[in-house]
Amino acid sequence: MINEATKGQTVNVSAQEKIEQVLPEPESNRVRISLDRSLYPLDAVYGASYVFIDRCFVYLDAPGPDRIEVLLQGRDDLEKSGLEVLAGEFANELLSHAWRHEIAEANRPILEAVTAQAMAGALGTPALEDLDDLDEMDFSEETFEDPLGIAMSWEEKYGKLADGEEKTDDAEDEAAGSSSDDGGDGDQEETKAED
Amino acid sequence: MRTLRFHHDLYSARAIEEACESFENHAKITVRQELPYFELELTALGSADEAVLAGEFGNFALALTAEEKRGGAAKD
Numbered sequence: 001m002i003n004e005a006t007k008g009q010t011v012n013v014s015a016q017e018k019i020e021q022v023l024p025e026p027e028s029n030r031v032r033i034s035l036d037r038s039l040y041p042l043d044a045v046y047g048a049s050y051v052f053i054d055r056c057f058v059y060l061d062a063p064g065p066d067r068i069e070v071l072l073q074g075r076d077d078l079e080k081s082g083l084e085v086l087a088g089e090f091a092n093e094l095l096s097h098a099w100r101h102e103i104a105e106a107n108r109p110i111l112e113a114v115t116a117q118a119m120a121g122a123l124g125t126p127a128l129e130d131l132d133d134l135d136e137m138d139f140s141e142e143t144f145e146d147p148l149g150i151a152m153s154w155e156e157k158y159g160k161l162a163d164g165e166e167k168t169d170d171a172e173d174e175a176a177g178s179s180s181d182d183g184g185d186g187d188q189e190e191t192k193a194e195d
Numbered sequence: 196m197r198t199l200r201f202h203h204d205l206y207s208a209r210a211i212e213e214a215c216e217s218f219e220n221h222a223k224i225t226v227r228q229e230l231p232y233f234e235l236e237l238t239a240l241g242s243a244d245e246a247v248l249a250g251e252f253g254n255f256a257l258a259l260t261a262e263e264k265r266g267g268a269a270k271d
Contacts, residue, residue, distance in 0.1 A: 050258060
């Protein structure tokens, strides 16, 4: 649809008319806008309609499965140009809502992730009752056999301390005990000689 | 009397029902299901302008439907 404002501009009229058809009906003081449902999500149509209900009476209809018809009826008497302006402003509002809808859809995974993190944080640290499962676990040493001493640390097994640590008498006794238990191999003697 | 038609896909039944309850002091409204439409017959009570009343009813039903679709309850 070409009016005075669009004369001289390059407008793909056939594509524009496919998207929306604006039919002013001045004798009924209303304008009919037919929209392609695949281009404008229903949420956007509701949003734009909601904005306009204080300016005019808004009716929605679905004449076909792929089209939505919006009927704007003026609260006051409007001429044809007034109805076209009303329809144009509605189309702008509709486009704005459609764009915001698309942005919201694109950002939905991020919003959901942030919300989930916020909710998890709001729950706080787990209470002791939440740790009841631990009671069912068996931490006794009987079930764990380590005849080769694989689970022991190097210091436990050979008595070497980390740098900066002083060897206490107890630690020396333990180291001596463990070495006597092991029967004293050559490696251990080398280690003690290094110390 | 005015006849209003609201498409099932675009207006929620709950919103229509609530709008009827809200307007019961201003108009006598009967609802029929004429698929795919809700068909309403609206008769103004008193001296109210029936055309304006019908328009306001349509706006009210649409607003309730939009709020419901956005996740809010149509009725608190």
